[in-house]
Amino acid sequence: MKLAVVVQRYGQAINGGAELHARYIAEHLAKHAQVEVLTTCATDYVTWRNELEAGVEPVNGVPVRRFRVKRERDPRLFGRRSDRVFEHRHSLGDELDWLDAEGPTSTALVDYISKHAGDYDFCLFFSYRYYHAYYGARAAAARAILVPTAERDAAIGLSIFPPLFRCVRALMYNSPEERAMIHAVSGNQNVPGVVVGIGSDVPQNPQPGRFRQKYSIRGPFAVYVGRIDQNKGCKELFEFFQGYLRDPSGKLTLVLIGNELLPIPEHPRIRHLGFVDDTDKFDAMAAAEVLIMPSYFESLSMVALEAWALGKPVLANGKCDVLKGQCIRSNAGLYYENYSEFSETLGAIEQNRWLSGALGRNGRQFFREQYDWPVIERKYLDMFERLKKEAPTKVLDPLPGWFDRRRQDLPAAEEVLAQLPTGPATPKAADAAPSAPSTGSGQGRRRA
Amino acid sequence: MPDFNVRSDSVNVEQIMEQIRARIREKRGVDYTEQQIRDLAAVKLEKFLDPKGVRSDLLEQFRKVQPAYEPPELPNYEFEESTLYETHRGPLRFIRKLLNPLLKLLFNPNKLIQALHIQSKLNTMFAEREARREAARRATDQLTYELIHNLVVETTRLGIEVKNLKMRVESVGSRLEFNERRARALESVVVYKSGEGDVVAPAPSRPPAPPPAVAPRPQQSQSLAHPSQTSQPSQTSQPSPSGVGGGSPSPEGPGQRSRRRRRRRGRRGGGPAAGIMGGQGAAPQGGAPESSGPGGQHAADEGHDAADESQPVTRPADADAGQGPAKTDPDTQ
Incomplete structure (x- = not known):
């Protein structure tokens, strides 16, 4: 079996969520099939500047074929077009212009896929919202398997994407919430789909003491791992944690790991360590009392899974359906939606050893059952087997003509998003979801 | 937690x-x-x-005082097609009309007519708009005035309320302080009872102040005269009979204090806790044979001193109370 993994960026030094996801999947599926990665020469997701050489090079034993990006992203143009399609009534042409502005506009990659799709049994496209996935999946629809990594943001409300969700052979979802959202927006219940997610190579023996010694950290602490950004909910986290610091009963320090895109409050109990390597990251998580995930938008939090794999509880932002759903399904984390809840839940985990230990144990078990690599690999292989038996029947809808593309009859994407169902998937629905490829209609969801 | x-x-x-x-x-x-x-x-x-939401009748009064706004009569003119040729003289009007084509040959009067016509309309429009704006501004001024007035009233009311609350807080604070001092005074009044080990009882409700020179004798005779009262176990939680009866704390003689200290030392080091407890139970019997513990033994041996100890002793801390004699709440006895 020969597989193509198509992703916007690829490399060992690239740590974006979907890109890392793609790399892990490619490396693990390489044990079972011949895998080739098709990607761009870009390493920066803001500009898509060509920084790597075009051509083929192996990365961790997997051949990677890189294609040049035709033009870099113009952030101002992209911003204007985003405003246009997200907030105003617009046309299909506006949406395609938006996709073009977002990039990475690599026509060479799309051309290669359209010419050589027949060389592969299946093409795994990562991140539905980018140029390569949209045009690539259309070019190889009969072999396309989409890993959408969709978050609850306005892009899901654009009308160019529902046909994409309907035309691919299968979808590999990250969470039941993501699946229900895509079902609701595109009505693709008849497309085979399975909630898979991703595993993580968590070290067996992390060294909490080594981390404490290296960074001179004493006493209990909560850890945040990720980009320190307003979009990741860090601003709210800082506000809430500063409130928590005023409570004399709380003893936790907040340790931040990741690049800083937001001013960090000056406080002796808020420590920023910057970007650290994986060893230090896992040591820090093993030393922490709790991992805090303040993000509003996640399709799957790998950091939360890693914390659970290490037997640590997670405190997540309850406004993020996926995180809340994961906490409920795993019984391994608490969640908050306002300061009172943040303070109480953090205090509960900090001061109640029994609770903290039980959540951690549940997390470890949840990870083993749902996100361990053999489980993930098996789900992919089962899907390939299933698709091999089924002939592709879907017909790709052609893009509308020149006049139809310019008809201003599409609602603002944010209006569409607002109409989508919200709330985490119930545990019952989740139990059924990961076990087998599903064509369910997203029932069992409830509004928060 | x-x-x-x-x-x-x-x-x-x-x-x-x-x-x-x-x-x-x-x-x-x-x-x-x-x-x-x-x-x-x-x-x-x-x-x-929305200032209308907090309206009082002040605005009505204000409006009554102020005359309603009347827009000024600005000069303007009407300018139509025939205005240039108008005259009250009929023949002249006829001649002008007759020569109009010649006039149009020399220059284009229509442009002039059109411009002046537009200008006239603009004048009218601006005058109306200005009148509307002025009226709206005045209405806004009135509403702002009322809003600010109401804010001042509310602020004043809040200020008074804050002052009242401050006074209440002060009052509650002083009462709390008084209660604390009273509690301290009550806690600090300790009575050592004869033969009852280290049992502490609260102060008598009315510690009188008889002359110290005559106090010891009546108290001693009183306690000896009523042995049954001093020997009741319930005395551990009640003031001594002498106290109740109005007896005053006995001033100590020169060697009494040191003797009592020696006795206490002897009791503390003299036996196990059970024995002391037993002694406590037995001691009030006034040296009864059942008393087996060392404490009881001491009490029995030194019955004459026990009578002294049964009297209330006011500690110096009592003076800290500063509220005069502490009154014992009957419920606490």
Whole structure:
């Protein structure tokens, strides 16, 4: 079996969520099939500047074929077009212009896929919202398997994407919430789909003491791992944690790991360590009392899974359906939606050893059952087997003509998003979801 | 410290979250959602953003005093097609009309007519708009005036209320201080009872102040005269009969204090706690044969001193109370 993994960026030094996801999947599926990665020469997701050489090079034993990006992203143009399609009534042409502005506009990659799709049994496209996935999946629809990594943001409300969700052979979802959202927006219940997610190579023996010694950290602490950004909910986290610091009963320090895109409050109990390597990251998580995930938008939090794999509880932002759903399904984390809840839940985990230990144990078990690599690999292989038996029947809808593309009859994407169902998937629905490829209609969801 | 009722390995996160939310509700009384809080804030804001919502009759009074706004009569003119050729003389009008083509040959009067016509209309329009604006401005001024007036009234009211609350806080604070001092005074009044070991009893309700020179004798005779009263076990929690009877604290003789210290030392080091406890029970019997503990033994041996010890002793801390003689609450005895 020969597989193509198509992703916007690829490399060992690239740590974006979907890109890392793609790399892990490619490396693990390489044990079972011949895998080739098709990607761009870009390493920066803001500009898509060509920084790597075009051509083929192996990365961790997997051949990677890189294609040049035709033009870099113009952030101002992209911003204007985003405003246009997200907030105003617009046309299909506006949406395609938006996709073009977002990039990475690599026509060479799309051309290669359209010419050589027949060389592969299946093409795994990562991140539905980018140029390569949209045009690539259309070019190889009969072999396309989409890993959408969709978050609850306005892009899901654009009308160019529902046909994409309907035309691919299968979808590999990250969470039941993501699946229900895509079902609701595109009505693709008849497309085979399975909630898979991703595993993580968590070290067996992390060294909490080594981390404490290296960074001179004493006493209990909560850890945040990720980009320190307003979009990741860090601003709210800082506000809430500063409130928590005023409570004399709380003893936790907040340790931040990741690049800083937001001013960090000056406080002796808020420590920023910057970007650290994986060893230090896992040591820090093993030393922490709790991992805090303040993000509003996640399709799957790998950091939360890693914390659970290490037997640590997670405190997540309850406004993020996926995180809340994961906490409920795993019984391994608490969640908050306002300061009172943040303070109480953090205090509960900090001061109640029994609770903290039980959540951690549940997390470890949840990870083993749902996100361990053999489980993930098996789900992919089962899907390939299933698709091999089924002939592709879907017909790709052609893009509308020149006049139809310019008809201003599409609602603002944010209006569409607002109409989508919200709330985490119930545990019952989740139990059924990961076990087998599903064509369910997203029932069992409830509004928060 | 957060405490959870869930006590098993099967944690239910939703259940825990329910408990946490219930505790938050208990803490702040009512569980307002973020939306409800926003709504409440919006209601308050609306009141002040819309001055009509806080209207009093002041505006009516204000309007009565001020005359209504009348827009000024600005000069203007009418300019139509025939205005240039108008005249009250009929023949002249005829000649002008006759020569109009010649005039048009020399220059284009229509442009002039058109421009002046437009100017006339603009003048009218601007005058109307200015009148409307001025009226709106005056209305806004009136509303602003009323709003500010109401704000001043409300601020004054709040100021008075704050002052009242401050006075109440001061009053409550002084009462609290008084109660604290009273409690300290009560706690500090200690009575050592004869034969009862280290049992401490509160002060008598009315410590009188008889002349110290004559006090010891009547007290001693009183306690000896009523041995049954001094030997009752309930005395551990009640003032001594002599105290109740109005006896005063006996001034100590020169060697009494040191003797008592020696006795106490002897009691402390003399036997196990059970023995002391037994002694406490036995000692009030006034040296009865059943007393077996060392404390009881001491009490029996030194019955004459026990009579002295049964009298209330006011500690120096009592003087700190500063409220005069502490009155003992009968309920606490």
